[in-house]
Structure formats: structure tokens, C-alpha cells
Amino acid sequence: SQTIHQWPATLVQPVGSPLSLECTVEGTSNPNLYWYRQAAGRGLQLLFYSVGIGQISSEVPQNLSASRPQDRQFILSSKKLLLSDSGFYLCAWSDREEAFFGQGTRLTVV
Amino acid sequence: GNSVTQMEGPVTLSEEAFLTINCTYTATGYPSLFWYVQYPGEGLQLLLKATKADDKGSNKGFEATYRKETTSFHLEKGSVQVSDSAVYFCALSDQGSWGKLQFGAGTQVVVTP
Numbered sequence: 001s002q003t004i005h006q007w008p009a010t011l012v013q014p015v016g017s018p019l020s021l022e023c024t025v026e027g028t029s030n031p032n033l034y035w036y037r038q039a040a041g042r043g044l045q046l047l048f049y050s051v052g053i054g055q056i057s058s059e060v061p062q063n064l065s066a067s068r069p070q071d072r073q074f075i076l077s078s079k080k081l082l083l084s085d086s087g088f089y090l091c092a093w094s095d096r097e098e099a100f101f102g103q104g105t106r107l108t109v110v
Numbered sequence: 111g112n113s114v115t116q117m118e119g120p121v122t123l124s125e126e127a128f129l130t131i132n133c134t135y136t137a138t139g140y141p142s143l144f145w146y147v148q149y150p151g152e153g154l155q156l157l158l159k160a161t162k163a164d165d166k167g168s169n170k171g172f173e174a175t176y177r178k179e180t181t182s183f184h185l186e187k188g189s190v191q192v193s194d195s196a197v198y199f200c201a202l203s204d205q206g207s208w209g210k211l212q213f214g215a216g217t218q219v220v221v222t223p
Contacts, residue, residue: 006153034209043114043199043213044154090153094209098144101154 002027006091006102013109019078021105023091026072031093033074035066038088050074081109112137116200116214123190123221131185131217133200141202143176143183148197195221
């Protein structure tokens, strides 16, 4: 069966520090991968999606970037975090029927 | 562009009460509609979905009907349990773009014994 792993679960980082969140999927090949963010009091917003290795589409302009170095690995990064980057980050993959989400990372930028 | 509007929470209910969470959408074409649930401390799980007008999605006693004429996908459950306490998200996607979801803001539901 397919599983999705996302870590860390919680993270507290100072303003201006770098960020790297990792997501891996097991049990499927060539999945579509996604990064979502939920800011406080708001719904989930799609940040990036990828249909293959090295192929990244950005949905909103922001201080973050994404990379897909391997088929089942999706990384969310920032060189310098802003306070506004705080939120709940969710990785997801999709097949032809639905999207499957990881457990999420709660990022607090202080 | 696409958008989803759902009722604000929190919604507080007693056990065995009837639950309705309203969801309306704006979309071009014929989107697929979803309800996701997030239990405390967990990620999102798909609760139910409908892919065309008049379809009814159902799961775990929850139901929602895709109403194209009113652009709505309201979630209902006839008798809630304490274990239904969670945040519920209404979402849509363009046909065939299952992972590119437009979410509502989420509705927290609290069920008390």
C-alpha cells in the first residue's frame, strides 16, 4: 500500500534562517506531488506541484521554493524565513481518484 | 478563478444531534467536489467525493450531494458522535486534476457527550 511520510512534525525557526521540509512517498511510482500551506484562520492553499523529477510549478508567488530530486521525494525550502511563513504545511500525492495527505508540519517562525 | 466558501465554525453539537455544514463553490466547467476531515493531531483524510451533478457521496454516515443548480455541496450527518469532532474542509478540483484542490477555510466541529 502507498504511504506518505512528512517530517518534522513541528518546527520553530528564527526569522532569516533557512528551511527544508521533506516529503517521501512509498508504494507508487511517478506520483503527482503537492505542497499546501494553511495559514492561521485560513484554508489550505496550494503552493507547488510536480508531475515529475525536476518539474515544479508554483501556484503563488512567495518566499519558498520546491524541488523534486527523486521520483518520490519532494522538498520545500526557503533561504531566509519570514514571520509570514508560519503555518501548517502539508505534502500530498495523487492518483487518478483522489489526493492523499501527509501528517503535516507546523512551522512557527519567531 | 475557482473558490470555495463554507460556513465558519466552531460548530458545537450534542451527541446524536444532526449536523449540517454548508459549502458553496464558484468554478468554471464541471469540477469534482470533496469533503476532507482533519482529526486532532492528524493529517487530512478524504471523507467523501462527488464527480458530477446530482452525485451523492457518502461515508461513515456522512452524505453530500453535488447540486449544480445551487453550486452547493453541503455535508450532513444524521446523528453525530464525539468521535466526529474534527475540522471539515470542503474542496474542489478541475476534472482530472485530483491533487490540485481549492479548499474552503474549514469548519471546526465539536461534539459534546
